Amino acid sequence: MIAIERKFNAYLDQVKLITVLLPYSYFEGTSNEFRLKGEGVNLPLAIQEKVFLEHAVKYICFSSVRPEIGKSYSVTDEHGGETDLQIGAVIRTDEFDEEYFYGGEDLGASYSQGKTIFKLWAPTAAKVxxxxxxxxxxSHELISMKRLDKGVWSIEVDRDLELYRYSxxxxxxxxxxxxVDPYATALTVNGEYGVVIDPAKTKTSIAESPSLENPVDAIIYEVHIRDLMSHPNSGATRKGTYLGGAERGTKSAKGIETGLSYIKSLGITHVEFLPFHDFEGVDELDRHSTYNWGYNPVHYNTPDGSYATDPEDPYNRIQELKQLITAVHREGLGVIMDVVYNHVYIRETSPFEKIVPGYYFRHNEHGLPSNGTGVGNDIASERLMARKYIIDSVLYWLKEYxxxxxxxDLMGILDVETMNAxxxxxxxxxxxxxxIGEGWDLNTPLPPDQKANIANQAKLPDIGQFNDWFRDSIKGSTFNIYDKGYAIGNERYLEAAKQVMAGSIGIAKRKNGLFLQPVQSVNYIESHDNHTLWDKLKICSPDHDEAILKKQHRLATAMVLLAQGIPFLHSGQEFFxxxxxxxxxxxxxxxxxxLDWDLRDDNLENVEYIKGLIGIRVGNKAFRLPDSEKIREQMSFLPLPAPLIGLKLMSPGEGDWEKIIVLINPSMEQKLADFTEHARWNILADNEKASPKPFRHIEGDKVLLEPCSLLVAAI
Known part of the structure; x- marks a missing residue:
């Protein structure tokens, strides 16, 4: 195909609407007529509107025929000039979505020993x-593909193509x-090409995944694959890799278990790994030279090679990731994958933009790419094939891995319908x-009532949201490092702290909460983002003794573990x-x-305390009430003076205890608290120890709370 020199431009912006841009340098931007030519068509365009822009005149024209997308047309003007009709904003119309939606499950490369079928959705392409x-x-070969219905292109190659590279x-x-094929499931090093593989060669033995009665039974521990075992004293041989994370029997310099067995010992139910789909930021052939969390997605359906022992072998990263997942399962733990469908690393170079330009990304009212993510592009999840891609990708990871x-990640960029789908x-x-997801309200062109954010949580009943109200009420604002939360002694957050401890569903004086149900509340005070809690404490309280900071840190973490909802811990949070x-x-x-395993060894006392709190949570359903009605029925607040919080939890019918009292004192002074009834109280946690089994008793109706501490008592 020979390109036409463009002195002006014409775009198909709706199915019958053509926009022509004439620069002032071209006949002063004037033309009284335009014609559409090509594919047996030679018809005048009706000029509906003329708009004077800074550098050109925009003519909005109506066509009496509907140009067929994927075929070639040109537009001429009264001066004899001619330009090709380019695909414009029509791809972002509902008509385009409905006409070209393809519901098949066979996009990508479908391999068998005798043949491989390639299918690609590219409706705006004239040739593929x-x-x-x-x-x-x-020595590459080029094979013309055939256009099918719905803008799908296909070719069947009748020979064994295992390990062939393709684009x-x-x-x-x-x-x-x-x-590169956006549906590619294997890649060359650094993702330059897709690779045809035999899926049968990546199969591994499947260890049984954990089963939960309810999402509030989960306790999530966030880990970066490279962070987990990179430390010199992690005890791992293959540090910073999938296989390093999967190693068993690893021990620190002091001979104490590390890695997955250590995480298991805490009582965790799920390990959440930061992104491990293919990302930019680390050279897979020189992974030690740079570091990246993985939020620069490039190819969504293939593991990143920087964690593989042999990134040049397309099978290696797949097999080793599966070995890591199997190792986690063998510890009785689940694996949560951190997925980044809200944006790509660079829009212009992504397979999405190259294959169907302008379709997969949102644009603002000026036609420019929107930037609610802050990284230059927002995935248009509301478009049917973008939504289908996200669903297909999630199901692929779920079934295959x-x-x-x-x-x-940044779930608020995505739309409600996609997340429910x-x-x-x-x-x-x-x-x-x-x-679960980050339901932040981000500045993207999606209508407010369609965003999958916390404000629309009522439309997302079975999806957990990271609770920033919990985070900021307990530790203080993430975005003002000097702001101190309730656990750091700020009485201003007292009422908010009560509400978030009750799952943020609205209790006592507050009838309406942030969420309808506790399963929607992912409670946390630190994650990979922003300062760790320890670093925030050091910055905002530089004059405090470290012993005091550790008490505050312990108290804040304890509140995460004893609150209604789903607790989330950042790896290493338990050892500062x-x-x-x-x-x-x-x-x-x-x-x-x-993860500094020496630091862990230096803080084993706190690790044991956190382990004890997890045991208390796991052993008592009163801390894991499954719905808001039960919380309102079985949880109440004791009438204690500020800044104390007293929680009374009645047994939901199972467990050893009829009644559990949680007393919290965030102040720097001893405080006398009233149990409100005289009894022989079994102590499960105090300022020094936490255990699912009582380790001492208190007789009476009052107790003296130590500074910056909590007490869990049961009868």
Whole structure:
């Protein structure tokens, strides 16, 4: 195809609406007529409106015929000038979505020993070719693909293509572009090409996943694969890799267990791994030279090679990730995958933009890409094929890698219908799968009532949301490091602290909460983002003795574990994890990000305390009430003076205790608290120890609370 020199431009912006832009440098931007030519058509366009822009005149024209997308047309003007009709904003119309939606489950490369079928959805392309080669790109072959219905292109290659490299070449708007298959399940090193693999060669033995009666039974522990075992004293041989994370029997310098067996010993139910789909930011051939959290997604359906022992072998990363997941399952733990469907690393170079330009990303009222994510692009999840891609990808990971949950990064960018469709699709496979996400309200062109954010939680009943109200009430504002929360002695957060301890569903004086049900509340005070709690404490209370800071840290973490809802811990939180004051360590070196097992060994007393609190939660359903009605029935507040909080939990009918009292004193002074009744109280936790079994008793109706501490008593 020969490109036409464009002195002006014409775009198909709706199915019968053509926008022509004439620059002032071209006949002063004037033309009294335009014609549409091509595919047996030679018809005048009706000029409906003329808009004077800074550098050009925009003519909005109506066509009496509907140009067929994927075929070639040109537009001429009264001066004899001619330009090709480019695909414009029509791809973002409902008509386009409805006409070209493809519901098949066979996009990508479908391999068998005798043949491989390639299918690609590219409705705006005029031509598509498959680029195919074994090892040397110089010897590649190009095979023309056939256009089918719904804008799908297909080719069947009748020979064994195992380990062949491939990409697609597309001619769109008279320009050729090359793209990796967005449905590729295997890649060459650093994701340059897709690779055809035999899925049968990646199968592994399946260890049984944990089963939960209710999502509030989960206790989530967030880990970065590289951080987990990179430390010199992690005891792992293959540090910073999938296999390093999977190693068993690892021990620290003091001979204390590390890795997955240590996490299991805490009482955790689910390990949430930061993104492990293919991402930019780490050279897979030189992974030690740079570090990245993984929130730079490039290819969504393939594991990243920077955690593999041999990233040049397309099978290696797949097999080793599956070994890690199996190792987690063998510890009786679930695996939650952190997924980043809200944006791509670079829009212009992503397969989505190269294959169907302008379709997969949101645009603002000026036609420019929106930036609610803050990284230059927002995935348009509301478009049918973008929604289908997200659902297909989630189901692929779920079925192929036997995952137990998904954490949606910046979920507020996505739309409600897509997230509910994901939930519905996942439920057809396993209703036990956890789905949680960051429901922040972000500035994207999606209508407010369609955003999958906390404000619309009533429309997302079975999806957990990270509770920033909990986070900021207990530790203080994340975005004002000097703001202190309730657990750090700020009485101003007292009433908010009560509400978030009750699952943020609205209790006592507050009839309406942040959420309808406790399963929607993911309670946390620190994660990979922002400062660790320890670093915040060091910065906002520089004059405090470390012993006091540790008490405050312990109290805040205890409130996460004893609140209604789903508790979430950042790895190392139980031993005062620090990043040396770095508030955004997404590309800081290993020395800042790794789990410091020496620090763990120095803080075993606190580790045991947190382990004891987890045991209390697991052993008593009163801390895991499954719905808001039961919380309102079985949980109440004791009439204690500020800043104390007293929670009374009645037994839901199971467990050893008829009644549990939780007393919290965030102040720096001893406080006398009233149990409100005289009894022989069994102590499960105090300022020094926590255990699911009582370790001492208190006789009477009052107790003296130590500074910055809690007490859990039961009868």
């Amino acid at each position: 070719k498959l680029k195919l080669f074994q090892s040397s790109e110089a 697609f070449l597309l001619c769109i708007n008279l320009e050729w572009r090359e793209a 036997h995952l137990d949950g998904f954490r949606f 994901v939930r519905k699709a996942v439920d057809t496979v396993n209703r036990n799968i956890l789905i 994890r620090t990043k040396n004051g770095v508030g955004n360590s997404y590309r800081s070196p290993d020395e800042i990000n790794w």
